[in-house]
Amino acid sequence: MIRHIVTFTLAATSPEERREHADFVASQLTSLVGLVPEVLSLEVVHDVEQTAGNAHVALIADYDDQAALDRYQANPDHVRVSTSIKPLFSGRAAIDFEV
Numbered sequence: 001m002i003r004h005i006v007t008f009t010l011a012a013t014s015p016e017e018r019r020e021h022a023d024f025v026a027s028q029l030t031s032l033v034g035l036v037p038e039v040l041s042l043e044v045v046h047d048v049e050q051t052a053g054n055a056h057v058a059l060i061a062d063y064d065d066q067a068a069l070d071r072y073q074a075n076p077d078h079v080r081v082s083t084s085i086k087p088l089f090s091g092r093a094a095i096d097f098e099v
Contacts, residue, residue: 001062001063001064001065001098001099002063002064002066002068002069002096002097002098002099003060003061003062003096003097003098003099004059004061004062004095004096005059005060005061005095005096006058006059006092006093006094007055007057007058007092007093007094008025008055008056008057008088008089008091008092009055009090009091009092010022010025010056010057010089011089012088015050018050019046021056021088022046024085024088025044025057025085025088026046028081028084028085029042029044029059029085031081032081035077036077036078038063038064038071038072039062039063040061040062040063040064041062042059042060042061042062043059043060043061044057044059055091055093066096069096
């Protein structure tokens with residue numbers, strides 16, 4: 001199984017706007033569950049303390065294998081969601097590893 005973790009830093013500067021954007025990002029990403037069959041599990045979490053230097057949002061998702069992750073990333077629904085949330089970010093980092 002492959003675990004895909006992506007952290008996002010939001011471009012918004014006020015805590016209120018960051019929370020609003022984080023909620024939107026979470027709703028968009030979780031909407032992929034059931035739409036993209038390769039997703040075994042998907043969770044979106046927020047940095048609870050909004051600690052300076054930390055990412056604001058993280059995606060944690062599991063896939064059967066690398067081929068399933070590749071299909072997820074090419075899926076039109078994923079591309080649509082990614083395109084809709086990308087303008088909200090000032091930074092992104094990811095790691096994929098075997099579980």
